[in-house]
Amino acid sequence: xxxxxxxxxxxxxxxxxxxxxxxxxxxxxxYRDCRSVDEVCEAIRTLCVRGAPAIGVAAAFGLVLHMQxxxxxxxxxxxxxxxxxxxxxxxxxxxLRWALERMxxxxxxxxxxxxxxxxxxxxxxxxxxxxxxDRQMCAAIGRHGxxxxxxxxxxxxxxxxxxxxxxxxxxxxxxxxxxxxxxxxLHVYADETRxxxxxxxxxxxxxxxxxxxVTLICDSMAAQVMQEKRVQLVIVGADRIAANGDTxxxxxTYGVALxxxxxxxxxxxxxxSSTFDLTLPGGEQIPIEQRDPREVSHGFGRQTAxxxxxxxxxxxxxxxxxLIAGIVTEGGVIGPVHAESVRRHFQGRSSHP
Amino acid sequence: xxxxxxxxxxxxxxxxxxxxxxxxxxxxxxYRDCRSVDEVCEAIRTLCVRGAPAIGVAAAFGLVLHMQxxxxxxxxxxxxxxxxxxxxxxxxxxxLRWALERMxxxxxxxxxxxxxxxxxxxxxxxxxxxxxxDRQMCAAIGRHGxxxxxxxxxxxxxxxxxxxxxxxxxxxxxxxxxxxxxxxxLHVYADETRxxxxxxxxxxxxxxxxxxxVTLICDSMAAQVMQEKRVQLVIVGADRIAANGDTxxxxxTYGVALxxxxxxxxxxxxxxSSTFDLTLPGGEQIPIEQRDPREVSHGFGRQTAxxxxxxxxxxxxxxxxxLIAGIVTEGGVIGPVHAESVRRHFQGRSSHP
Numbered sequence: 001x002x003x004x005x006x007x008x009x010x011x012x013x014x015x016x017x018x019x020x021x022x023x024x025x026x027x028x029x030x031y032r033d034c035r036s037v038d039e040v041c042e043a044i045r046t047l048c049v050r051g052a053p054a055i056g057v058a059a060a061f062g063l064v065l066h067m068q069x070x071x072x073x074x075x076x077x078x079x080x081x082x083x084x085x086x087x088x089x090x091x092x093x094x095x096l097r098w099a100l101e102r103m104x105x106x107x108x109x110x111x112x113x114x115x116x117x118x119x120x121x122x123x124x125x126x127x128x129x130x131x132x133x134d135r136q137m138c139a140a141i142g143r144h145g146x147x148x149x150x151x152x153x154x155x156x157x158x159x160x161x162x163x164x165x166x167x168x169x170x171x172x173x174x175x176x177x178x179x180x181x182x183x184x185x186l187h188v189y190a191d192e193t194r195x196x197x198x199x200x201x202x203x204x205x206x207x208x209x210x211x212x213x214v215t216l217i218c219d220s221m222a223a224q225v226m227q228e229k230r231v232q233l234v235i236v237g238a239d240r241i242a243a244n245g246d247t248x249x250x251x252x253t254y255g256v257a258l259x260x261x262x263x264x265x266x267x268x269x270x271x272x273s274s275t276f277d278l279t280l281p282g283g284e285q286i287p288i289e290q291r292d293p294r295e296v297s298h299g300f301g302r303q304t305a306x307x308x309x310x311x312x313x314x315x316x317x318x319x320x321x322x323l324i325a326g327i328v329t330e331g332g333v334i335g336p337v338h339a340e341s342v343r344r345h346f347q348g349r350s351s352h353p
Numbered sequence: 354x355x356x357x358x359x360x361x362x363x364x365x366x367x368x369x370x371x372x373x374x375x376x377x378x379x380x381x382x383x384y385r386d387c388r389s390v391d392e393v394c395e396a397i398r399t400l401c402v403r404g405a406p407a408i409g410v411a412a413a414f415g416l417v418l419h420m421q422x423x424x425x426x427x428x429x430x431x432x433x434x435x436x437x438x439x440x441x442x443x444x445x446x447x448x449l450r451w452a453l454e455r456m457x458x459x460x461x462x463x464x465x466x467x468x469x470x471x472x473x474x475x476x477x478x479x480x481x482x483x484x485x486x487d488r489q490m491c492a493a494i495g496r497h498g499x500x501x502x503x504x505x506x507x508x509x510x511x512x513x514x515x516x517x518x519x520x521x522x523x524x525x526x527x528x529x530x531x532x533x534x535x536x537x538x539l540h541v542y543a544d545e546t547r548x549x550x551x552x553x554x555x556x557x558x559x560x561x562x563x564x565x566x567v568t569l570i571c572d573s574m575a576a577q578v579m580q581e582k583r584v585q586l587v588i589v590g591a592d593r594i595a596a597n598g599d600t601x602x603x604x605x606t607y608g609v610a611l612x613x614x615x616x617x618x619x620x621x622x623x624x625x626s627s628t629f630d631l632t633l634p635g636g637e638q639i640p641i642e643q644r645d646p647r648e649v650s651h652g653f654g655r656q657t658a659x660x661x662x663x664x665x666x667x668x669x670x671x672x673x674x675x676l677i678a679g680i681v682t683e684g685g686v687i688g689p690v691h692a693e694s695v696r697r698h699f700q701g702r703s704s705h706p
Contacts, residue, residue, distance in 0.1 A: 026656075026660075191573075192657070193573070194547060194572065194573055197658075200649070200650070200657045200658040200662075201657055201658065204662045205659045208662065213663075214662065215663045216650065216658050216662050216663065216665070217649070217664070217666075218547040218604070218649055219547065219572050219573040220544075220546070220604055220605025221604055221665065221666075221667065221670075222608060223607045223608030223611055223670065224604065224608075224667055224670040225665065227607065227670070251573055251577060252571070252574070252576075255573060255577075255608070255612055258612055259611055259612075262611045262614075262615070296545065296553070296569060296570070296571055301655050302654040303379075304550050304553045305545070305550075305554065306379040306557050306558045306561055307379075308561075309553075309557045309561065309569050310566075310569065311569045311570070312542075312568050312570050313570075313574075314574065317574075
């Protein structure tokens, strides 16, 4: 159990959403209370809360905040406005859309004459269920993935996929935490993950809290670390996975996958099944969010590039399924990864969109 | 001709060395005057002056400053002290050692009874010759390399290899500048080059001064840029090249070479012949400088990683010759790259160590 709460609802239907402000880590641990859907949208956009599963949970609670303002004039239309507003914050993470759709089904299942207090009750219950299931999914991903890790291994990871990225113990980091709990000795190499340094600021911080040895490197050092045989496995998270297993994740992931392939190192993805978007046959259909050039040119309080320089700043890239040894989900490991093995994974699962 | 002077001797034998302080770019253009060998060593160590050829030139002038303090008690021993002090500043760049050895030969060629003013004169003459030859080498590298560039190409580069890295127009950037002068339309993608951001701070700044279109990316975006077919060629500089063509260059270069190979993009190195260290059969013998962890954990004037985190910060990596399509030197392009083609390149060249 992490000694911090990434995303937490405080109180009852008239309560509020408390987020750990991840933009201030690792030097300050500050919680931010959101009391409106606008504040939640702002928190998602500015990456105060980030990580695909955590964004989904935050958005679900954001809808409850939204419905606190419902004036009963046109409840369904008002509910949809909140969904639309939250859905526009981050275009790539599919868990966000998945959580909003699930909240929408719960909304639709309420009787026409339900009073607004009861409606908020039902929505809060659903949001809490999403958070609780996320916790359980993290634990299951950790269990399934830990079997892939051998004692004494070096493991490289990119971005942050731990308790800060989910309502539970994380995805890729949950695998490492579970392996460490089984007594396996690990050494993690954490890519700092430019431009926003989630690896340096968040992953290094979390791993130290978990007592797992970690060495921080710049993204550009991953190839050298592999060449020196310091790592035997790579594991990362995912923001959206297409039906054939092509995986969108933090920019830089695709490069790491190519480097792992060149060094004969297996490359794994860890993500809940809700990260799959089965409506997309392949990764080329995944929309890639472009972010503010200033994240690159003006990082961390200092201008590091000339005035007016052109910057390309895609937030994600897509790793083709051929480069992925396996996808660790709460239902087991999919691998080898291709459309057929993904289809088999979802056979008979009714809970998925 | 660059509108700035990277490294310049001001005055006669009692003059001083003026360096453009590259740690303050791109927001401030400040020159730093060095009047002692200690100041030159400090400038090299702190990367006020950087780039393998520029370091060699600065070190040669540093020796002249050193000899301004010669007390005639034991001139040769005193000269060697200066060489040792300068030689220890950066272990990987071979041009530094090469320049010091060349100054040593000039020192040794002086008659035993030479007076100290005349000795300084000869050493200053030699340092000026090294700088002038570097200028000519840059121009020749540009000429030979420009033929590799096709009109309309996208070119990716890593670190800084321009007028800021040499006494002339640069190495890899000289190639791009020469191609642009021939009327070829280029678009350069500049890796920002963590941890010290030479690409963001220096290359983007230089290319804008040259009027060559440039887009800045994080190092982790290179794979995506290649996958989107935005670049058709990669060209970088070198800090030391072994006898078989294995090339040490800024950390991240080896990864870029692997990514280029995976995308079928030719990867070139541009460097003067003085960058070769023919005493080393292969790249595994090149010493790799480890730098201060705080460059990674406290970049950008802000702490970006937890207190006490372990950091791995090699300044260079080695790209095996198999990944290099050609090495552009002042004497032509070596390619394909292997021990035999390198040997042929140096056949009959007496000027090389």
